[in-house]
Amino acid sequence: MLTLRKSIYTELIRETPAHSLAFFRILFGLMIFGGTLRFMLKGWVDSLYVKPTFYFNYWGFEFVKPLPEWATYGLFILLALSALMVALGCYYRLSSIVLFLSFGYTELIDKTNYLNHYYFVSLMAFVIIFLPMHSSWSIDAMRKPGLRRLTVPNWMLLAIKMQLGIVYFFGGIAKIKYDWLIMAQPLKIWLSASTDFPVIGFLLDEPWAAYSIAWIAMLFDLTVPFFLFSNKYRPYAYTVVVLFHLLTAKLFYIGMFPYIMMTCTLVFFSPAFHGRILNGILRLGNIFGIRSRSGYYVEQKRFSKAALRIPVMMLGASLLFQLIMPFRYAFYPNSLCWSEEGFRYSWNIMLVEKTGFVEFNIKDKKTGKTWVEVPGDYLTPYQVKMLSTQPDMILQFAHFLHDNYAKKGQDVAVMADCYVSLNGRPSQLLINLGADLAKETEGLHAKTWILPLKEDRTLAGK
Amino acid sequence: MKRLLPILLLSAVAFSCDPEKPEDPKDPFDTFDRRAMLQNMGENVIMPALDFTASSGIALDVAAQNFALSPSQITLDKLQTAWVTAAKAWAQVEMYRFGPMDEAGLNTVAAIHYGTAYPMNYGSAADKAGINAAVSGSNALDSAWISIQAGNKRGLPAIEYLIFSKEERDEKILSDFSAPRRFSYLQAATADLRRNLSGIANAWKPSGGNFINSFVNADGRDLGSSIGMVMNELAFMVEMHKNEKVGRPLGKRTAGNPQPNLVEARESMQSLALIKENIRGLKNLFEGRSGTVDGSGFDDLLNHLGAEFAGQPLAAMIEQQCDVVIEKTDAISSFPLDEAVTKIPPSVEILYNEAKKLLVLMKVDAANNIGVQITYFDNDGD
Numbered sequence: 001m002l003t004l005r006k007s008i009y010t011e012l013i014r015e016t017p018a019h020s021l022a023f024f025r026i027l028f029g030l031m032i033f034g035g036t037l038r039f040m041l042k043g044w045v046d047s048l049y050v051k052p053t054f055y056f057n058y059w060g061f062e063f064v065k066p067l068p069e070w071a072t073y074g075l076f077i078l079l080a081l082s083a084l085m086v087a088l089g090c091y092y093r094l095s096s097i098v099l100f101l102s103f104g105y106t107e108l109i110d111k112t113n114y115l116n117h118y119y120f121v122s123l124m125a126f127v128i129i130f131l132p133m134h135s136s137w138s139i140d141a142m143r144k145p146g147l148r149r150l151t152v153p154n155w156m157l158l159a160i161k162m163q164l165g166i167v168y169f170f171g172g173i174a175k176i177k178y179d180w181l182i183m184a185q186p187l188k189i190w191l192s193a194s195t196d197f198p199v200i201g202f203l204l205d206e207p208w209a210a211y212s213i214a215w216i217a218m219l220f221d222l223t224v225p226f227f228l229f230s231n232k233y234r235p236y237a238y239t240v241v242v243l244f245h246l247l248t249a250k251l252f253y254i255g256m257f258p259y260i261m262m263t264c265t266l267v268f269f270s271p272a273f274h275g276r277i278l279n280g281i282l283r284l285g286n287i288f289g290i291r292s293r294s295g296y297y298v299e300q301k302r303f304s305k306a307a308l309r310i311p312v313m314m315l316g317a318s319l320l321f322q323l324i325m326p327f328r329y330a331f332y333p334n335s336l337c338w339s340e341e342g343f344r345y346s347w348n349i350m351l352v353e354k355t356g357f358v359e360f361n362i363k364d365k366k367t368g369k370t371w372v373e374v375p376g377d378y379l380t381p382y383q384v385k386m387l388s389t390q391p392d393m394i395l396q397f398a399h400f401l402h403d404n405y406a407k408k409g410q411d412v413a414v415m416a417d418c419y420v421s422l423n424g425r426p427s428q429l430l431i432n433l434g435a436d437l438a439k440e441t442e443g444l445h446a447k448t449w450i451l452p453l454k455e456d457r458t459l460a461g462k
Numbered sequence: 463m464k465r466l467l468p469i470l471l472l473s474a475v476a477f478s479c480d481p482e483k484p485e486d487p488k489d490p491f492d493t494f495d496r497r498a499m500l501q502n503m504g505e506n507v508i509m510p511a512l513d514f515t516a517s518s519g520i521a522l523d524v525a526a527q528n529f530a531l532s533p534s535q536i537t538l539d540k541l542q543t544a545w546v547t548a549a550k551a552w553a554q555v556e557m558y559r560f561g562p563m564d565e566a567g568l569n570t571v572a573a574i575h576y577g578t579a580y581p582m583n584y585g586s587a588a589d590k591a592g593i594n595a596a597v598s599g600s601n602a603l604d605s606a607w608i609s610i611q612a613g614n615k616r617g618l619p620a621i622e623y624l625i626f627s628k629e630e631r632d633e634k635i636l637s638d639f640s641a642p643r644r645f646s647y648l649q650a651a652t653a654d655l656r657r658n659l660s661g662i663a664n665a666w667k668p669s670g671g672n673f674i675n676s677f678v679n680a681d682g683r684d685l686g687s688s689i690g691m692v693m694n695e696l697a698f699m700v701e702m703h704k705n706e707k708v709g710r711p712l713g714k715r716t717a718g719n720p721q722p723n724l725v726e727a728r729e730s731m732q733s734l735a736l737i738k739e740n741i742r743g744l745k746n747l748f749e750g751r752s753g754t755v756d757g758s759g760f761d762d763l764l765n766h767l768g769a770e771f772a773g774q775p776l777a778a779m780i781e782q783q784c785d786v787v788i789e790k791t792d793a794i795s796s797f798p799l800d801e802a803v804t805k806i807p808p809s810v811e812i813l814y815n816e817a818k819k820l821l822v823l824m825k826v827d828a829a830n831n832i833g834v835q836i837t838y839f840d841n842d843g844d
Contacts, residue, residue: 189767189833355830357822362717369718374705419822421830426771427822 012158015151015302016271022089022137023274024160024267028124029087031263032099035121035256036080045076048113052380054400055110056393059442064108078102086128089138096133100125111393112386116349117257120167124264126318127163130311131156132303137278149301157267159315164264165225170326170347172221177351179337181218184210185423186353190251220244228268241265252350332446338422338430338453340390341446356388356430358418360401365411373401373414389420391430391450398437414438428454494766495758496681500688502750502757504666504674510752511555511743512663518548519652519659522621526652530645538632541625546732548655549618553736554743557699560691561673562665570658572613587726588623589614596647603646608654616651617658619727624648626729628798683833692747692760693832697825699744703787704817707737711803712810720807722800733799738791741820745784748777760828769831776827783820790816 039045049072057064067075079102085095103125107118134140135149179185187210220240227237245258267274329342336343337352360373375384375397387393398414405412413436421427428451431437435449525544529537552574563571592615601607608616624647627635638644664670666677680688705715713720725733746752750759761777769776790813794802802810 186833189831353830353833355826357826364717367718371716371718372705372709372714374715417818419826421826424769424831426776427826427830 012155014154016154018136018149018152020271020274021133025133032083061108089134092134096129168221175218184214335453339450354389356420358388361415363413402438499758500678506752515551516660516663518551519656522548523652523656550739553739557695574617587619608650700821720803725800731798
């Protein structure tokens with residue numbers, strides 16, 4: 001036991017070439033830069049952050065407010081620039097913090113737009129703030145010789161690999177669900193309409209295709225981080241990573257996510273591999289007349305204990321947080337994919353095909369008159385779609401409606417009339433029709449106004 | 463070989479874990495032919511229905527000409543009958559808001575019907591003051607002039623206003639038509655409607671815009687696919703029926719205070735007849751039915767997917783619920799809808815609630831089982 005502990009410790013503090021961090025920094029920065037440009041060019045800043053008149057904020061982050069149009073675009077430009085600066089390693093400390101904060105702010109404005117891969121990017125952006133990613137192959141290192149490092153402790157690289165591994169491993173755990181494994185849902189629904197897929201399309205309508213993909217995906221997610229760590233199996237594991245993500249990219253509307261993962265997992269390769277690619281870029285640079293910088297003198301140095309205290313604490317806290325978050329659903333009696341209590345930040349990727357309908361019954365407490373509020377009168381169609389299946393958004397919108405009437409001096413009860421179909425199940429009421437949501441509050445407590453899923457067949461009571 | 467082991471192992475484990483094979487392994491020849499379904503829906507349901515609106519538009523225009531030649535109670539009756547036929551025909555195709563009736567075609571739709579925006583405001587039907595002002599004005603009331611007027615000054619609602627009056631008797635209509643310019647307006651409007659209805663029907667034809675070709679070819683499930691578009695519009699039709707055509711007059715959208723003047727086709731007292739046609743048209747498209755021939759449609763697709771609701775095939779539930787909505791519409795018919803919302807609101811409430819059930823089956827259950835994105839935005843998922 002002692003030797004194991006010792007060998008783990010040795011592995012953590014072993015020195016490894018610093019350029020692997022630079023390699024990741026450049027790829028990550030460029031991807032965020034490209035992703036942000038894509039987001040703006042597709043007109044999504046307008047449709048997601050300018051057009052809506054109501055925004056669904058996150059519990060605990062109510063202080064994050066939507067910005068006026070010019071400031072919203074400014075924020076996205078700031079985000080793109082900071083990502084580019086991170087890639088270049090230019091004023092890295094500042095630009096990495098700006099990247100994290102600006103990305104985080106855009107995400108926190110409206111939870112309509114929550115995506116697992118945005119959460120992943122936020123976490124990774126947080127991790128790299130605390131690592132000396134600019135200690136080589138950066139403008140900062142060119143400017144300030146004192147920053148230059150030949151090597152860094154291996155745990156710094158491990159922190160990045162762990163962050164990637166968590167996405168796969170917890171994504172794999174999240175797939176151990178009755179619907180996914182035993183019903184092959186929602187894959188069956190999705191695949192049946194993808195029979196025009198190249199080469200293997202004709203197979204996708206077969207019942208066993210959905211089952212095979214469901215089980216392979218679960219096993220892939222659970223094991224691939226470990227195979228990626230192994231020198232022997234890495235090339236094969238990475239080939240599977242590429243094939244797997246290309247398949248998902250073709251089958252589903254998941255935008256950048258497959259490409260982000262394919263690119264990020266290159267960090268698992270050896271420092272020599274990273275070096276070859278960086279030197280390749282350098283040679284390319286020489287062609288364009290950029291002077292080689294590889295020859296400068298670097299002193300072999302170690303980080304002092306004091307300098308590492310904050311990074312180790314912050315990364316440890318982040319890791320602990322991430323180990324707990326995916327399991328918080330266990331504290332709620334409702335089925336996770338149905339009530340979505342504990343659904344976000346838990347790597348529940350592609351697990352639900354949910355369709356819903358919601359409108360709000362309003363009752364004037366004084367006159368007893370009843371009528372209906374249709375969310376489409378206030379929200380964008382995309383917001384309505386998200387609202388119609390997510391209880392916490394429904395609660396928030398009910399309060400918005402209630403407060404609107406209160407401003408006009410009317411005291412009303414607000415009930416949600418909400419039907420949802422989950423993974424091909426018949427539609428059923430999601431919210432207790434009799435519950436006055438204006439009286440309910442957001443928080444970590446179990447929500448009694450969410451009705452349990454009938455026909456719940458999730459594994460282990462979940 | 464040894465180095466490939468993990469991958470092989472992984473796949474082997476995956477395949478061996480393959481749980482309970484479904485009871486009946488699917489016959490590979492039996493896989494659902496989505497192109498054939500779309501072809502049937504396009505060629506045997508949508509195009510004939512549009513052809514019928516085009517021919518009813520011609521009949522209405524001819525009836526208007528006959529009425530102008532010899533205005534009498536007899537020719538007025540015929541004209542009114544022709545309008546009702548055209549309006550009912552339109553009610554059946556109102557939901558085909560894709561292809562020729564989408565985006566660029568929306569102006570044409572607005573010229574035929576009225577509202578095109580969401581939420582549709584059926585109450586703003588005809589611009590009566592505007593029409594009367596034009597009639598008493600002096601500019602030429604010809605096709606060039608009418609074709610640039612707003613939707614509430616032409617199309618079905620404007621013609622309805624000219625030839626029907628709920629409050630007054632037909633004698634009043636006939637005496638109003640003593641002004642020759644009123645005939646000119648009427649004839650310009652019916653000719654314009656006729657042109658627009660033919661335009662949409664032709665846009666589908668191989669000899670015209672050939673939209674049928676694009677419709678059949680977009681056989682995926684993605685945004686912009688025909689299945690996605692039809693699914694969206696079926697749900698949208700029921701939503702409009704419930705929220706705007708029934709709910710709004712009933713006061714559902716106005717703090718519980720009924721709004722009788724917001725019914726559709728109030729002057730001709732055809733409100734209930736038209737919303738019945740909406741549901742009939744919807745059911746025909748869903749079933750892929752033309753007349754008595756039940757071809758391949760969404761019902762077959764859902765059955766192929768094994769979609770169920772409460773132990774019954776979902777498709778059968780939807781068809782049954784369409785019938786219930788029609789039945790509950792008939793149950794109101796002792797009063798026109800604008801009177802029913804104040805005189806017998808519980809009956810209208812029943813219709814509203816049954817329409818809501820149909821909406822949930824269509825928008826939630828059918829959409830979930832088919833897996834189409836009921837959305838209007840191409841954002842990334844997960």
